[in-house]
Structures are given as structure tokens and as C-alpha cells.
Amino acid sequence: MKSNLELFLSGNQTSANRPLPELIIEHLGGTMMYVDQPDGTRLYRVVDWVYEIKGSSAKERNTAWANLKRVIVKLGDINLDEIVYPLEIETPGGPQTTEFTTDEGLYAITQRMSDRSLVVRQVKDYLAKAGVFVDDLRTEPEQRDELMERLIAENPERAMEAIVARYRAQGKSDLWIERRIVGMQKRNKFTSALRETSASSPNYAQATNAGYQGAFNMMKDEIVAYLGLTKQQARQLRDHISEIALQGIALYETASAEKMKIMKRTLTPLEQAEIVRTCARIVAPSMKALADYVGVDVLSGQPLLTTGE
Template sequence: MSDLKLFEDRKVRSEWNEQENKWYFSVIDVVEVLTDSPRPRKYWNALKTKLQNEGSELSHKLGQLKMSADDGKMRMTDVANTEQLLRLIQSIPSPKAEPFKQWLAQVGAERIAEIENPELAQARIRATYKAKGYSDEWIEKRIRGILVRDELTNEWKQRGVKEGKEYAILTAEISKATFGILPSDYKKLKGLTKANENLRDHMTDLELIFSMLGEASTTEIAKNKDAKGFEENHTAAKAGGSVAGKAREDLEQKSGKKIVSNQNFKGLIEKGDKKNLE
């Protein structure tokens, strides 16, 4: 998926990487927007040299993607993900870059405070969801789900699973075993068409609960089996998801109602109903 991001009246080419779950932005476009340089490519080359001389490894970590050029042809260009882009903006001496730098300083101070006091992070998350119209009950489940997910990914990291593609594959396996559907198809079922729409932000209470059960079970199995590397954790993911899947099927059989729903929060907002996703 590709898109054009607007910066005031200027356009920045971007592309969504489904496997990495990240946006990539054209560095040349960002440099041109922030500096108003008539020769942004030359400016970027000079900035790369400056960063290298200062000991920064940023330019070495940037990738390249084919993006549509002014002549309509697809040409390779330097791209940066969000984290890299924000680091790059810090290096550009420009009045247009100053608001970003001030924002980064504020966010940095807030995150340091949250590290010292984790309750501040939870308060920020609660406030964000509350402002969007979610119920207190749903928010509590969502926050608990975030903590369960963090426990799982920390376990994966310690056990040699690589972030990005391998995390995505294991997550998909848990979802498939838990709900009988892959996350990509789940999003389609709920009518979520934008790449940055988070599936879990559109789950009902029960969907969140079974998501937690699948991931918590996977964490427990990985620990008890001392799973190492991708393959063993892949097996643990299937097993953990199946625990939640069997519980879901049992509830569906006894309640007579399917757990997997096409309901989403966006639909409730359009109807003027900001109550719990039940």
C-alpha cells in the first residue's frame, strides 16, 4: 500500500510495509519540505556526510524503495521509518523543523517520567481511549491486553524470535488458532481498510478476552517448554492459540452466539453510540 502524506500544501511519498507494520517515507521529500531547498538531493547528500562525521549511523540504516518520481517512473529513493525520520528531523536546522523538535522533547520527557512511574503510561492510554469515547470497562480490558501482549513479545525477544516478520507470523498463528481467522482477514471482516487501524481497538469485550487468553497461554507454554528460536515458538503459538480456540468454541456452543464479530468502534461512532463494544 502506498500513499501521499500532506505536509501543509506539500506532499511526502510514503509506503506501508504490511509485514513490518511500519510506514516508510521519502527522505528527499521530507528534506525538501522542511528546508525549501531548490536542490534537496544535494542538501541530503551533504547532511548524510555531516551525520557520518558526527558518528551517526542513521544514514547507514536507511533503506531504499521504488517510488513514483516526477516523471511518473518508479525510481529507487532513500526512505526512513517513523523513528528514523524523527531522528533525521532533529538534524535539520530549519524553522519548519523546530515544532517537531519541541514536540519530541516534550514526548521524551513524558516517556522518561513514565519509565520512572509506569502508572503514568497507563493513565495516558486511558485518557486517550476515553477521549475517543470508549467505556471504562472496555478500556480496562484493552490495557490488560496490552500488558499481556508485552509479556509475550518480551518472552519472544528473550527466546530468539526476530521482531518484524517473525512476530507477525506468530501473532497470525495465535489469531488463527484462537478465532479461526487471520488478522488481515479479521480486519476485512470488521471493515477496517486503513493500514494504521488497529484491529484490537475494534474488538468487542469477548474478542479482547480471548485474544488475551491466546497470548497468555502462548507465553506460559513457551516458558514451560523453554521454547528456543522461531520454530519452537511457532509450535507454542499454535498450542497457545488452540487453548483459547477451544474455550471460544465451547462458549459459542453453549451460548448459541458467535464470538467473532464484524462490529467495530468506527461503526458505533457513526451511529452516535459510544458505549461498550458488546
């Protein structure tokens, strides 16, 4: 039997002309402060969202968010500086600085909450089915990819629903979707190897860029410019590169993960990056040769112009 919140989320109430976070908090009988920015963006106070949907019984409203924030920082899944904005507000006790975020930021934070709370589970399930669970979040791009890949490992069924719905909405074929999911699973093994062999906090962006540099002689920003991607498209870079490039990346990241584990010692971020760069350089000539033979650009997959035409 569905709970009241499940019925609410699956009903017509969610089609009202109000943001989903406000509808959820109102349904729960809670309160959440928000402020509207000059550009029209609405920001929500994070402590209110976390307190209400976790069903926290703590006397201090800040406690639940403070605890969750420590977990997020330790995991490194979300770059909080990118999605959380400290704002000064007036309170009965005088001016106070507290943290706000967008609705997308709330969704990103919700992902890292424990499923022990029934409300949290229901909100996660709804977001997954709505196709927004891990889509278009304002996180560091490589960490956003890792977050989606970790979700695949933690809850495959929910992750698959979100991923398949997202890519079908983009017009991707079932074969393309299947290959992309396999690539994500391989990427998950790669990021796991970075975490497990790191002497400190792994630098995912550095390792990823080392691979791009070794394989394509470009950093991520240069690839984005080369492909002419928008800022929005750049967040899902691997959705916009060729099949040959995707397969090559999966190969050198798989080899890098194996190499790091075989060394049986902790590695610095620089050592990890050099391993990835070396593996990418080994794979690069084969990618280029295949693309030339097929007659397509190795990165974009677009047909190459031939002389005389």
C-alpha cells in the same frame, strides 16, 4: 520553566495551516526538504528531520539517520520499507537517491530516537499529548501494536496519556480502556518472550497469525474481511473484536509466553508459531462455548440471530 520549543508547541502557532514537522523545523532554525506527490501527499527528507531534532553536530548530515536506521532495523519495531520511500533528487553533484517519508513516518521514526536530546523529548511529549504518538502509523500492524506496548513499558505515563486520549476520542468507556491497556501489557510480555527465545529475528506476524488461526480458524486478513473493517480499522484490529475474543487472546498469548520460557532454549520462528497455535487451539472451545451461551458472535460480539424471530 518551559523551553522555547515547549512554549511554541503548546501555543497557537501549532494551529497554523501548516504541517507540524515544518513548524518544528522552522522554529529550530533548521531546513528540511520536501516534495509533493501527484496525489497531494507531502513527503519529507528523513535525514533532515533526524539531523535537526537530534541537534546533531556531525559534519555529514546523513550520519545521524544512518546510525538511527541501524538501530531501528536491529529492533525490528518499524518496517522501514512500508514508511520510507527512496526518491531521486537533483543536487549540485548530480542526481542522488535519498529517503523520504510522510509526517506520520517522521513520528514513527521519532519514537525510536534516544531521549538524550531535549528537543526529541519535547517532540515526543507533544505528540503523546496530541494523541498521535503511536496512532495510525504506517507500520506492519503487529509491529505497531508491539511498539505501543513497548512504549507502555518504557514510559508508562506518556503512553497512558496517548492511549486514554485516543480511546476516549473514539467513545470507549473507561472500563473498556482499562481492559484494553491490560491486554496490551500482556501482549508486551508475549512479544518479549518471542524476542528472548528466538534463535533469529522473531516473526511477530507469523506468531500472531498462528494464534488467530488456532483460535478462530482464520488468518488476520480473513478476520478483517469477516468483520468488514476498513484498512484504517484493520491497523487497530484488537480495538474492534469482542471482549470474549480479547480475553481469549490474552490467555493463549500469556500461556504461549510461559511455555516458550519454560523450554529454556532458543526456538525457531516455526517452533514459536506452533506453540502459539497449540495454546490458541486449547483456549478456542471455551471462547466459542462462552460466546454461544451469551448469544454473541465470538469475534464481533454482535448478538446472534435466533431461529423463529
